[in-house]
Amino acid sequence: MDDDRQPRPPEHPELTPEELAEQAGTVEDPVGAPPRKPDFPDPDPGWKPDPGRAREWEELARSISKEHRPRREDVYPYLLIRAMSPGDRGQRPLWPPTVCWESPDILLLDAAYPGPFDPYRLEATAQAGRSYRVFVRVWNLGLLPAVGVHVRVWVVEPGFIGAGNASDPYYEQHFVGGRMVDKLDDRTRPGSVAVVELDAPWTVGEGAFGHWCMIASATCPADDYQGPLLVNENRHIGQRNLDILAPDADLQPLLMGLGGLVPDGATLEVTHGGTAVLPLLQGFLPPDDVAGIEAPDVKEVRAGVDLGGTAHLLTAFREDGRTTIVRSRALLQRLGGRSGELAAMLARPGGARQLIEKLGPDRVGEAGLQTDAPLEKALPEAFTRLLDLRRLEAESVARGLGGPGGAWHLLRFTLTSERREFVGGYSVALH
Structure with a gap:
């Protein structure tokens, strides 16, 4: 076969160095090349190590690595009788500036009504000489059910009751009644709140003026409280001290x-x-x-x-x-x-x-x-x-x-x- 009949490779023009660089591009740090070292300034000849710096980093490391305790309500029952509405989630103390004696969870119905709790029959103010059924709304804000909840209510002469005068005979606490609740569900379920009726009605005596102050408590074995009945100090206590x-x-x-x-x-x-x-x-x-x-x-x-x-x-x-x-x-x-x-x-x-x-x-x-x-x-x-x-x-x-x-x-x-x-x-x- 004649050599002239063989295919010939295409002919490319010869490029100048400038044209070759334009097409190939330039790479300052090609793959595999050592990185360029930064230009560090000369060290300070008078520099001395700071011994406190090491302690600072040690404390930071300990704070990050230590075990953090979860919030109580994420592990145990967390009972609450609200001190006021809206927004009470159990933080105490509230006063100042938030009032703590206007609990919406202590409720009254006329004792002549025998049916189930009915908000349309609420009594705003207790009248002397009349009898009332007493209800307490109790909340469990914890992630564990509250078992064996004990609800109790006392009445106190109208006025101002607090840590400074709780031992005053005028503010003696008169027990009204109580009730045991088998279980309150955890806060993710509707059964985490219950309206609990006391085991006996309350007959109102003759007060000095206005109404009687009402105090309620709620406890359970896994969230117990046996301290003083001071609403501004503990979420287990609610107080209704108002007149309408x-x-x-x-x-x-x-x-x-x-x-x-x-x-x-x-x-x-x-x-x-x-x-x-x-x-x-x-x-x-x-x-x-x-x-x-x-x-x-x-x-x-x-x-x-x-x-x-x-x-x-x-x-x-x-x-x-x-x-x-x-x-x-x-x-x-x-x-x-x-x-x-x-x-x-x-x-x-x-x-x-x-x-x-x-x-x-x-x-x-x-x-x-x-x-x-x-x-x-x-x-x-x-x-x-x-x-x-x-x-x-x-x-x-x-x-x-x-x-x-x-x-x-x-x-x-x-x-x-x-x-x-x-x-x-x-x-x-x-x-």
């Missing part, structure tokens, strides 16, 4: 009763709960009675100082034989300065007394009332002056506080000791 007044109810006996329970040197502060009255009433009134209820914003409350969600109305105390009752708004006006800073101080425990002391004894009368009369007589008079009222019927007080016509108002009375420690609280809802 009809429009024609007279507020004067209640104010006199509360004023008479303030020891010398202690401080009574009165605040307005604003819109917090709505969840409170939802817990204690039949659903039909709650529909359409209105509540004022704290900015609409007359004579109060807005603390953000609540309004501070007045401060009262008796010391050295003299009763002093100071209106909060007048106090801040007399002090001058930045109202925001003064209001923040007013919101702190003991802040009201500090502001009054800052004003001085010679000027206290400009912001309120000073008298030799006992606090139980001076407190009703201070309310009439505060709201410019002639009478203290609940409806008149509600109008004096302001807000929409017919709105519900929540008044909270908080007692702190001479050492500025929390004692207890009492709430009144009215319209």
Whole structure:
């Protein structure tokens, strides 16, 4: 075969070095080539090792490697009787600033009704001489079922009960009854909450004023509690210390009763709960009675100082034989300065007394009332002056506080000791 008939390879043009580099590209660090070393600066000739640096890293390693304990509610039962609504998940203490004496889990039905628990039959306030069936709503927020839950209820004379006066004979705890519950499911199941009825009805005796304070407890072998019945210290305890007044109810006996329970040197502060009255009433009134209820914003409350969600109305105390009752708004006006800073101080425990002391004894009368009369007589008079009222019927007080016509108002009375420690609280809802 002739060589000219064999196929010939294609002819490629010869490339210049510049063209070859353009087509082949350039690689600064081809595969397998050693990496370029960074340009480190020369070491400091005066450098010395830091012995504390090693300890710092050792502590960090220990903190990362140590065993972390899980939360109790993820391992055991976690019983709860709510101290307030909404949002209570068992953290204690709550006060300050969250109230702890408005438990929506202690409920009453008229003893004449024999049927099952019915929220449409709830009784807002216990009346003297009548009998009631007592129910307690108990929660298990743990991931383990609560077996053998023991629910108990006591009643205490109306007023302020706390760590500072629990041994006072006036605040003696009268046992009402109890009930054992076989099991509450874990928190992932509907059976983790139960409404438990006591084994006996409660017949209300004659109280000094208002209603009786009610205290409930819930325990089980795997989540036991045998300590004092102090709601602000333990989630096993719930307290219902409030009155829900009809429009024609007279507020004067209640104010006199509360004023008479303030020891010398202690401080009574009165605040307005604003819109917090709505969840409170939802817990204690039949659903039909709650529909359409209105509540004022704290900015609409007359004579109060807005603390953000609540309004501070007045401060009262008796010391050295003299009763002093100071209106909060007048106090801040007399002090001058930045109202925001003064209001923040007013919101702190003991802040009201500090502001009054800052004003001085010679000027206290400009912001309120000073008298030799006992606090139980001076407190009703201070309310009439505060709201410019002639009478203290609940409806008149509600109008004096302001807000929409017919709105519900929540008044909270908080007692702190001479050492500025929390004692207890009492709430009144009215319209």
